[in-house]
Amino acid sequence: MALLSVKDLTVKFAVRGGPVTALDGISFDVDKGERLGIVGESGAGKSITGFALMNLLSRPGYIDQGEILFDGDDVVKMSPRALRTMRGDRMAMIFQDPMVTLNPVLTIGQQMVETLLAHRKMSKREARQIALLKLREVYIPSPEARLDQYPHELSGGMRQRIVIAIALLLEPKLIIADEPTTALDVTIQADIMELLLELCQSNQVSLILITHDLGVVSQMTERTLVMYAGRIIESGRTRSIINDPQHPYTQGLINALPQQTEPGERLKQIPGTMPGLAQVPQGCAFHPRCAFADDHCRAQKPVTRHYGPVSVACFEVERLSADQSLKEEDA
Template sequence: MALLDVKDLDVRFAVRGGDLQALRKISFSLDKGERLGLVGESGAGKSVAAFSILNLIAKPGYIAGGQILFEGQDLAAMSDKQLRKIRGNRIAMIFQDPMMTLNPVLTIGTQMVEALKAHRRISTRDARAIALKKLQMVQIPSPDKRLDQYPHELSGGMRQRVIIAIALLLDPEIIIADEPTTALDVTIQAEIMALLLELCEQENVALMLITHDLGVVSQVTQRMLVMYSGRIIEQGPTREIINDPQHPYTQGLINALPQMGEPGARLYQIPGSMPSLSRVPSGCPFNPRCPFATDQCRTSMPNYVHSGNVDVACYEVAKLIEQEQSLQEEDR
């Protein structure tokens, strides 16, 4: 049984004029110690999927259907009191901006001790010792000094290390990292991602990494989900998808990487933009931007087809697979 198993998750936002569907029956799983990447443009639904797991979606958002099974228990059906035992304890989350996560008027040590005391019966002295150990794990210089400092006294990279240390405080089984290096410069980003990967491998913690950076996903994750307009359109082993993307959208994302272009040439970009929730086209949501779109794509959403170890929701891929199978049968 998977550690986390999301089945047909449907998330909506109640607004005037009817509900807007942010996630459309998405399904995926996460095993213990596995590293999973969620990729896609802004507005694809990556962060909504992450927040849904811990039921952190603010109103008017709500989970309209589906299951979020953590060790067989449905998180979507739990009360706030039951969820408090899991949030930050067994499933931890690293948010995009550390200054939005850390309390500016409390010292780092106070915040870490409070987090431990919220979930464990523990003395302040023992909690402080654990906090110090976790700061050492994330390789913060002079960790004993940092415990008595305020967030504004630390650099962006150090604040992000503190957030990772807080996520590790209670030895969680899953860490959800929502674009954890967005506000950092490139060299610090690499250090933080290498640290996160090393800690997950050492502690056998499952990682769900939400990002739009395919370079990071290819280096850190074992499996990946490609999201578009609230749907998972391709999922499978990261290496297979990066080396041989099947869906036209995934192909476009990879072709848009700077290293894929010729020196001096204009960078490739996918024409158009992600549709808003109020204007999602019928059929495959990518059809207005897809060079292979047909009338079928514009009228109905394709089912998943298997291409190697990858699941793809695309009529064009389905046709290619059928043609290949026909040729193989003829050769026999």
């Protein structure tokens, strides 16, 4: 049985003029110890997915329908008390900006000790020793001194390491990392991702990595979901998606990578922009930006189908697959 099983999850936001859909019936599983990537442009629904998994959505956002089965429990139906017990203990989240995550008026030690005491019966001395051990695990220099410092006294990279240490404090089964290196220098980003990968592998922790960086996904994850306008439009093994993308949107994301362009040439970009929640077009949401779109794409929403090692929601892939089948039959 999967550690996390998401079934037909729909998230909406109540606004004037009627609710708008942020997640449109997405479904996926995460096994124990598995690393899953969720990629897409800003506005695709990646971060909303992460918040929904922990039932952290606040009004006007709400889960309209679907199931989030985590370790046998339905997160959607959990009481507030059960959610508080689960969050940070069995499922933890690493947010984009460590300065927002960490409390600026409490020392690092106070925040780590409070987290432990909220979920475990132990003395403050025992909690401080565990906090010290976790800081060593994330390679914080002089960890004893760092426990008595405030977040503003530390560098961005060190703050993010501490956030990772706090996420691992209670040995969760699943970590959701939402753009964990966005606020960091490029030179620090690789170190943080390498650390996160090492810790997840050594502790057999499942990881959901939310990012726009396909390069990071290719190095960190085993499976990938590609999202567009609140839907999963392609999913499968990361290596299969990177090496042979099927959906035109996924192809556009990969072609837009700097390494896909010769030095001195303009970067290749996908024309147009991600639609807003209230402007998602009828049919395939990607059709206004797609070079292969036809009337069928504009009128109907494509169903997700399996094609070899990946699952894709695209009429063009469906047509190409049908043509290939006919050629094989003729041969």
